[in-house]
Amino acid sequence: MVSTFPNPSSVDLSRIRLSIRSLQPQLIEWRRRLHQQPELGFQEKLTAEFVSQKLQEWGIEHQTGIAQTGIVASIKGKKLPTDAINPVSTDSPLATEKVLAIRADMDALPIQELNEVPYKSQHDGVMHACGHDGHTAIALGTAYYLQQHCQDFSGTVKIIFQPAEESPGGAKPMIEAGVLKNPDVDAIIGLHLWNNLPLGTVGVRSGALMAAVECFNCKILGKGGHGALPHQTVDSVVVAAQIVNALQTIVARNVNPIDSAVVTVGELHAGSKRNVIADTARMSATVRYFNPNFKGFFHQRVEQIIAGICQSQGAKYDLDYWSLYPPVINDVKMAELVRSVAEEVVETPVGIVPECQTMAAEDMSFFLEEVPGCYFFLGSANPEKDLAYPHHHPRFDFDETALGMGVEIFVRCVEKFFS
Structure with missing residues (x-):
């Protein structure tokens, strides 16, 4: 072109x-x-x-x-x-x-x-x-x-x-x-x-x-153990992976397609050895949107998703969510x-x-x-x-x-x- x-x-x-x-x-x-x-x-x-x-x-x-x-x-x-x-x-x-x-x-x-x-x-x-x-x-x-x-x-x-x-x-x-x-x-x-x-x-x-920007850090608190005995653990990596995938449904299924928004998990850290199930996982993310009516919405949905997945997997979480700039x-x-x-x-x-x-x-x-x-x-x-x-x-x-x-x-x- x-x-x-x-x-x-x-x-x-x-x-x-x-x-x-x-x-x-x-x-x-x-x-x-x-x-x-x-x-x-x-x-x-x-x-x-x-x-x-x-x-x-x-x-x-x-x-x-x-x-x-x-x-x-x-x-x-x-x-x-x-x-x-x-x-x-x-x-x-x-x-x-x-x-x-x-x-x-x-x-x-x-x-x-x-x-x-x-x-x-x-x-x-x-x-x-x-x-x-x-x-x-x-x-x-x-x-x-x-x-x-x-x-x-x-x-x-x-x-x-x-x-x-x-x-x-x-x-x-x-x-x-x-x-x-x-x-x-x-x-x-x-x-x-x-x-x-x-x-x-x-x-x-x-x-x-230009977009609003919001940020969050989240720690997933599971139960560590041996990689060969997952039934004795609450795998924080599996919980975090489910959360990362589920967060994408906010834009895909909760936001009007005419509006624009982004949820990006830019950091995910967990574990130190291949045969050890990590007891904690940490993630950091950014949220972006144009519509000022979304203020407070993403915070609510992010926490709902994290809380729901953690409850279903027997894990706990610690979420720190804040707004940086409006649109x-x-x-x-x-x-x-x-x-x-x-x-x-x-x-x-x-x-x-x-x-x-x-x-x-x-x-x-x-x-x-x-x-x-x-x-x-x-x-x-x-x-x-x-x-x-x-x-x-x-x-x-x-x-x-x-x-x-x-x-x-x-x-x-x-x-x-x-x-």
Whole structure:
């Protein structure tokens, strides 16, 4: 099948304004510096220092140390709002200055980088293998541009530099610290550089974009014994195997086929010798779904299945089940805003990818539970340059041309949102 996507080498960059194209070398420099000094969640001290240094250098008001290493910058537009030109009553929503937030995550992953590039990670065992260095560079570029062109928009832009997206999650602590308040945020946008899409494309849709993620650990408590005398035992391996198979019936038989869900047992450990029946087995799993109505459902069904099988086999169990992130649900109007802007920046119609859902998860979802917003994917893969390895791969890298495209989309979203 011939791909209908644009060829990265033929991407039209004339849609990016000259002032942002001229910023491209700086964006690359910032991104590569961040790439060389990756830091895990809530440990982003060097990253935060670099971001704060740049914001201070540009005269941008900001707060540091939010949720340990997070930063929030505020940029106030100087363009007269519509209600200042045409006065309205104080009861009108136009009488209140609007606030738009832009979110970027800063953390890296515990992965040893295998790329041999001049900007290779200098921190052993830690790597920006998901593009967060690019997200931070794009947010910095957006902050710089908006500060330099504050006369082109009215309202206030809050740029949120968030720690610990990969784990254990920095969005919720930042929200609890009040980043959406004083002034109150009306809407929020964010992007993810996406190597599942080629350079020159944008994945944007209303509704569910990314999945909720829930996790559980379970210990099966049986009765060990000799492999030749199974009748004297309660075989935890057999019980665990039945559970693993039965868990798949939740999606196959309890979930509407129109909905999407996944139950994956990624770890199963038991036993130490071939002729010994293990008395315990341990498993770890992840659960993914888009429909927010499933909250609590999988926990209930997982425990019902485990409890039923254990009871039938004479075993006991210890289950630890928790929710990590809710699904990423985009607001219809904000998704349309991003889509309309993206169409001005990338070639259409093939440049816009509406059906771009993924079972991957993102704690941007917590922001979207609080205020309407849109999270979208910015295509960053370029196989011609060997820049198409998947996210979380030790050779992940992306086409840095996407950095300027990201700034352009954010800036246009700001201008259009306030107009």
